[in-house]
Amino acid sequence: MDKIEQANKTKKNKKRNRLIYRTSILTVLFGALLFALISNLMADDETLDVGDKAPDFQLTHLNGGQSETIRLGDLKGKGVMLNFWATYCEPCEREMPYMETLYPEYKQKGVEIIAVSVDATELVIDKFVEQYGLSFPVLHDNNSLVMDAYGIRPLPTTFFIDENGVIVERVMGELTLENLEGYLQKIEPS
């Protein structure tokens, strides 16, 4: 009887060891697969995504008059809509009036709209701002530094940043008046 018990015991042990051994190897292998998959998806849309801290930057303010530069870090406590655009980009042009419409209301609620132009020449931006009568700050990213830091590919790309400087929403492509308002409500400081 003893012998059979012994045999059963070793068999059980063997089985348990096999389970541990196989489970750990499969975990490592599928872990590697998952890592590859996630990094691949991340690589697709470059550096910044929802939940990340928005990198600080400062740029020249083209239509402000009073202050020379605007620094994102100085806007702590406010929600910030950060719009990357260019004059030659038609969808950017279409969404500008929506931003202008909603700006006064949301500025009072503590949301700042900042449009960063990646145009090469200041003149074309000036003319554009004049043509549309834009009152929110329009900044010129002359050396594409901020564009590089934010990993901008398609234009327009818009980040909605909450009062703590965390990206709440990232929109690639054109905004409509309705969804713009929805996003702005999301970043209203509480």
Add this chain to the structure above:
Amino acid sequence: MNEIKCESCGFLNSAGTSICNKCGMPLDKENDSKLLNMRYDGRAIRSKTKNTSIVDKIWNFFSSIKIGVTLIAIALIASAVGTILPQSMYIPTNVVAEEHYRDRYGLAGQIYYQLGFHELYSSWWYLILIALIGISIFIVSLDRGIPLYKALKNQNPKRHIHFLKRQKLFNQYDQYSQEDLDKLVTNIKKRRYKIFEKDGHILAEKGRFSRWGPYVNHAGLIIFLIGTLLRFVPFMYVDEFVWVREGETAIIPGTSQQYYVENQEFIFETYGNDEEDAKFSEILSQQNSAIPKHFETKAVIYEDVSEGVIGSEPELEEVASGEIIVNKPIQFGGFALYQDSYQLNEFQSMSFKLHETTDENEASIVEFTVDLTNPDSVYTFENGFRIELDQYYPDYILDDDGTPRSQTNYPRNPAFVFFVYPPGESDPEASFLAIGQNIDGTGENTYKLGLTNFDVRDVSGLNVTKDLTLPVIGLGAFIFMIGVIQGMYWQHRRIWIHPAQGKLFIASHTNKNWYGMTNEFEKIITNTKFSMLQDQEKVTKDN
């Protein structure tokens, strides 16, 4: 599945075993008359054990060679399909991929795009496929390699007589002398076999390490695959592109705003300008356009050492300078800049003069130059004239509504709307100028603007690369190659000598190259009275 008890020695073999692990008795009774299957030395493949848990089921799935081969076949077919239409990185950059595939290739193109074949090699499902192949290779190797290792490590020199009888090369010697046998063993030793002996039974073996070839090779493959996965780790791999205009300093993408490149000069040479090109004159005369011979960028690399926030004035320190020529990159901080492409003669500035519309000699009233990268908006002159640049379109087109606009940032096709204010006037005259166009706003302008001169410059396209995965990939490829050589150029050969009742039985096995084995055995029996082993496969065929 139960354990199999060997009828000869009573040893309990695990299920799936075809040759008794202890005495070598064949356990596959149904094939009694056939040659023995020597794969994995008759050991049970690990996975063929009982399926109990989900873990075992997953394990067994990947352990199947059939599954592995199927995965490889799917990957091969998918890779081939990915080459039918160009990948999205090779289509023009100024088009939307979805529209491009639809317009250019019709419905097939649309399906191709929807299934993700346009970015096949980085698509999630292709990646999963490759990773599954890696997992399959790993598990298949473990499941077969470990039992094989154990079987070969614990070989019993004394094998059951049926084991010998069912080998491909076998012979039975009814009469032999001990002296002759000693001579035979000496000959075997001379051929660098290792001899193992037990109770007068002899096992001679050589080249066992060649059996590990496939497993070494698989280990190399897995390291290779890991190397390719490391490409997705941001600091390990960078592949970016930057356009730099002559005289400009641009930020190098992919370097986290750390490095800048200045294009001091772009040099472009074509064939036919040198005396040494005379030999090509005939073929050159048949060409419609010049053939590029050499192009290079004289570049300076700077590092931004300022601590300031992004967008603040950078503090640039030179870290490298020199020529970037095709295949001769400039290197700095782990990065390399390669000469990739160019755009010749992009407009840099344009000069205009103002004259009276009616003046046939077009005598200039004022002259001025517009810097196309940073144009001034107002030009004032001592004689009281003032010219305003009202609109500037660097890359002018008329859109669908007929309104002028710029389609890119770059002055490839500049167009202007000028307001001319004659002295004392507050109402301007408008003129529209573009390449090949000079339109008078009202048709009644007193003054006319004309292009007098322009400057152009070249734009150099540079490829930014960094690849820390190459050493890993190289190591994987090297180990892979070692495994291939190990398995290809050596063979695992064994000879069993089995004395029984005054008779001698000899059998031999090799994992490949039976011809070589036969030749070697012929050399072994020289100077002895032993006759050659019989090829039992041949004998049965001949009968």
